[in-house]
Amino acid sequence: MPTTTAAAELRFRAMGCDVHVVVDGPRQLLQLARDRVEELERRWSRFQPGSEISRLNLLAGSPVQVSPVTLGLVRRALQGARATGGRYDPTVLGDVLRAGYDRSFEQLAGHDPHAGSSLGRGWAEIVVDPAGSAITLPAGVGLDPGGIGKGYAADLLVAELRAAGAAGVCVNLGGDLRVDGQPPGGGPWVVAIEHPLRPGPAATVTIARGAVATSSRMRRAWGPAGNRRHHLIDPATGRPAASGLAAVTVLAAEGWQAEVLAKAAFLGGLGQGPALLAAVGADGLLVDDHGGLHPTSGFGRFTAGPPGNALQEVAG
Amino acid sequence: MDPKPPPAPGTLRGGTRRPVRRRHPAARSRVVAGVLSAVLFLGLGAGMATNQAVTPASSSTASSQDDTGSSSSSWAATPGSASDQSPMTSSQGS
Numbered sequence: 001m002p003t004t005t006a007a008a009e010l011r012f013r014a015m016g017c018d019v020h021v022v023v024d025g026p027r028q029l030l031q032l033a034r035d036r037v038e039e040l041e042r043r044w045s046r047f048q049p050g051s052e053i054s055r056l057n058l059l060a061g062s063p064v065q066v067s068p069v070t071l072g073l074v075r076r077a078l079q080g081a082r083a084t085g086g087r088y089d090p091t092v093l094g095d096v097l098r099a100g101y102d103r104s105f106e107q108l109a110g111h112d113p114h115a116g117s118s119l120g121r122g123w124a125e126i127v128v129d130p131a132g133s134a135i136t137l138p139a140g141v142g143l144d145p146g147g148i149g150k151g152y153a154a155d156l157l158v159a160e161l162r163a164a165g166a167a168g169v170c171v172n173l174g175g176d177l178r179v180d181g182q183p184p185g186g187g188p189w190v191v192a193i194e195h196p197l198r199p200g201p202a203a204t205v206t207i208a209r210g211a212v213a214t215s216s217r218m219r220r221a222w223g224p225a226g227n228r229r230h231h232l233i234d235p236a237t238g239r240p241a242a243s244g245l246a247a248v249t250v251l252a253a254e255g256w257q258a259e260v261l262a263k264a265a266f267l268g269g270l271g272q273g274p275a276l277l278a279a280v281g282a283d284g285l286l287v288d289d290h291g292g293l294h295p296t297s298g299f300g301r302f303t304a305g306p307p308g309n310a311l312q313e314v315a316g
Numbered sequence: 317m318d319p320k321p322p323p324a325p326g327t328l329r330g331g332t333r334r335p336v337r338r339r340h341p342a343a344r345s346r347v348v349a350g351v352l353s354a355v356l357f358l359g360l361g362a363g364m365a366t367n368q369a370v371t372p373a374s375s376s377t378a379s380s381q382d383d384t385g386s387s388s389s390s391w392a393a394t395p396g397s398a399s400d401q402s403p404m405t406s407s408q409g410s
Contacts, residue, residue, distance in 0.1 A: 078328075129328075175408045187396070188396020190402065207393055214407040
């Protein structure tokens with residue numbers, strides 16, 4: 001098969017979100033990317049009974065052998081929980097189910113579920129056995145790797161596509177994106193950060209290498225007016241968070257880190273979110289419930305550019 | 317993905333407990349070499365010992381090349397240069 005080297009991109013649906021892959025390299029890499037995302041979804045979806053995550057949840061209390069890539073996902077989830085002091089908690093599955101998110105989001109739309117669950121939390125008691133490639137969830141605890149799975153999938157794809165010959169890659173899974181190398185046409189990667197409450201971007205950032213992730217209560221929200229719920233669970237209350245923020249976007253070195261930090265900063269609100277990001281050297285943009293923009297002190301390094309390419313001024 | 321026996325020492329927990337690492341045979345050899353080098357240093361004097369390379373203690377730990385996540389304390393992204401190009405993709409939240 002002849003190899004075609006050019007800028008190429010592909011959009012498709014997977015992992016319950018829109019996926020966008022941009023490659024500066026052989027066009028055949030796009031199919032490789034799609035196959036890999038779909039394979040990871042089969043491993044990590046909590047909505048597929050045969051996935052490794054479903055098996056872990058089903059057999060909580062017993063060691064379960066998993067693939068190295070799933071072991072890596074769980075280890076990152078635990079690293080994220082430790083780094084954020086438990087604000088990011090990968091074991092809020094029971095709370096998510098009790099909030100009604102008990103099926104894929106496409107099936108949830110227009111539905112007002114009243115699901116129950118007896119699952120509790122307990123990330124600190126998850127046992128990882130690297131030598132045996134096995135994981136043990138505590139009995140009665142469920143794992144929900146939805147967000148971090150997208151971030152880590154972007155990390156994996158970028159590394160693999162670069163190793164396969166791409167000069168530059170951008171992988172975006174529902175707003176969790178990772179970039180590396182040169183974009184087609186040169187220059188930095190330019191990424192718009194959508195405003196959660198208004199049409200158009202809240203900011204446009206340039207990034208040479210790293211990741212961007214946004215957690216928003218406006219996405220993956222369900223239920224009737226007056227009883228709207230969303231997927232960002234506060235482990236302190238077990239309920240959808242009300243932190244005074246509508247969304248948080250984080251720029252970090254890796255996709256899974258950006259995802260973990262975006263969630264944790266969202267839960268921390270304006271009071272603790274910025275400090276949480278500063279503690280690990282990351283930057284971000286917090287958007288409050290009134291649409292006001294609150295960039296971290298280093299966020300301006302990513303928005304430097306000509307007028308119109310920086311942070312958009314928004315009247316609160 | 318079959319259920320396995322309970323984990324042995326060396327497994328990791330999600331909490332703050334540190335993993336018990338087994339040193340690789342090569343790492344043990346480096347430790348022994350380091351100790352011998354130190355003995356040579358003390359026994360033969362600094363003049364001779366300048367030719368001995370004492371392995372730092374930190375490098376005697378088995379290198380963890382497995383899938384452990386980030387080892388860096390900084391999670392910072394690298395900013396790009398100024399650009400007037402249009403965004404090629406967007407982060408809208410998940």
